[in-house]
Amino acid sequence: MAKPRISSIDGKLAEEFAVPSHVEEVKEKMAAFARHHVATGRRVVLITSGGTKVPLESRTVRFLDNFSSGRRGASSAEYFMDSGYAVIFLHRHRSLYPYARMFSNINMLDALKFSGGGGGGASSSNSGEVVVNQQALPNIAKALKRYQEVKEGELLLPIEFSTLSEYLHLLKAAAQALSTIGSKAMFYLAAAVSDFYIPASEMPEHKIQSSNGPLQLSLNMVPKILSPLVKDWAPQAFVISFKLETDATILLDKARRALDTYRHQAVVANVLDSRRGYVVVVTPETQAELIITEEDVKNDVEIEERIVSNLTSAHNKFITQ
Numbered sequence: 001m002a003k004p005r006i007s008s009i010d011g012k013l014a015e016e017f018a019v020p021s022h023v024e025e026v027k028e029k030m031a032a033f034a035r036h037h038v039a040t041g042r043r044v045v046l047i048t049s050g051g052t053k054v055p056l057e058s059r060t061v062r063f064l065d066n067f068s069s070g071r072r073g074a075s076s077a078e079y080f081m082d083s084g085y086a087v088i089f090l091h092r093h094r095s096l097y098p099y100a101r102m103f104s105n106i107n108m109l110d111a112l113k114f115s116g117g118g119g120g121g122a123s124s125s126n127s128g129e130v131v132v133n134q135q136a137l138p139n140i141a142k143a144l145k146r147y148q149e150v151k152e153g154e155l156l157l158p159i160e161f162s163t164l165s166e167y168l169h170l171l172k173a174a175a176q177a178l179s180t181i182g183s184k185a186m187f188y189l190a191a192a193v194s195d196f197y198i199p200a201s202e203m204p205e206h207k208i209q210s211s212n213g214p215l216q217l218s219l220n221m222v223p224k225i226l227s228p229l230v231k232d233w234a235p236q237a238f239v240i241s242f243k244l245e246t247d248a249t250i251l252l253d254k255a256r257r258a259l260d261t262y263r264h265q266a267v268v269a270n271v272l273d274s275r276r277g278y279v280v281v282v283t284p285e286t287q288a289e290l291i292i293t294e295e296d297v298k299n300d301v302e303i304e305e306r307i308v309s310n311l312t313s314a315h316n317k318f319i320t321q
Ligand code: PMT
Pocket: 050, 067, 068, 069, 070, 071, 072, 073, 189, 190, 191, 192, 193, 194, 195, 222, 223, 224, 225, 226, 227, 240, 241, 242, 243, 244, 270, 272, 275
């Protein structure tokens, strides 16, 4: 039997990035989730979402963060489940979460009230029943209904990361877990991942002291994890990466270069300021612009619905080929 290829990135991951203690347990959970859903005729998408955190000290007080609210990942998860996929949601702790994302700007206490008109003020009894103030939570019933259906169908497996090390090891575990379902697996890598890190061996243990003067940091390059993911860990899967730039003039060129380098199936290219209204899905043969108009905004149409529709069709073709 052919032995699995060990890339140099595997070695680097093991040596320089702390392995989370629960990684094997999570890998088994993801593999069981994928087996179960594929047996019932579903496909499985692994969504990464949110930004990674790179600690500067091992007893961390300070860290570098990559920007991402998690909205792209969380809303895409909903549209994938609506399209018949089961979703492994590998997301940054406390970033936006499917369904709950719609209420993330609302203070929970403003959304609740005492029944029977009692204000629940300091002088009144606080034993009255607490009910939802539906005006403060528009569409709560619709979101709750769908969330409960998703829970009952066990369609969503949430896995959390905070640090870059956790992200890298959990993504590798996910890729290996999903390799058993071959082309029925999709990877949708929307997380914003740091390109720089401090290796565990060079990280100070204690808080860096400002009394030592200005801080100069020297950061190593993070290995490009897409490369072993596509070649070694899940070679039959349908893989989508994201490309984020702030300079629109270099975006498409960078997206094409990523496809040439990693040989995966598609890149979703976006510019930070316009990411909610405009993306380009780039494949080796095609380039599709997806746009949200003002009319779409009025009708609550989100760009993730279009991205997911484009990619689920491409995944269909990929499987039948
Ligand atoms: O969450 P929101 O606020 O809604 O914003 C969504 C988003 C802008 C974060 C999202 O649409 C997006 O563009 N995500 C990717 C951002 C990014 O980090 O791009 P990048 O150029 O650094 O990475 C490109 C690809 O390589 C990514 O798919 C990443 O998963 C992958 N990568 C990155 C670093 C690394 N060491 N290995 C990788 O494989």
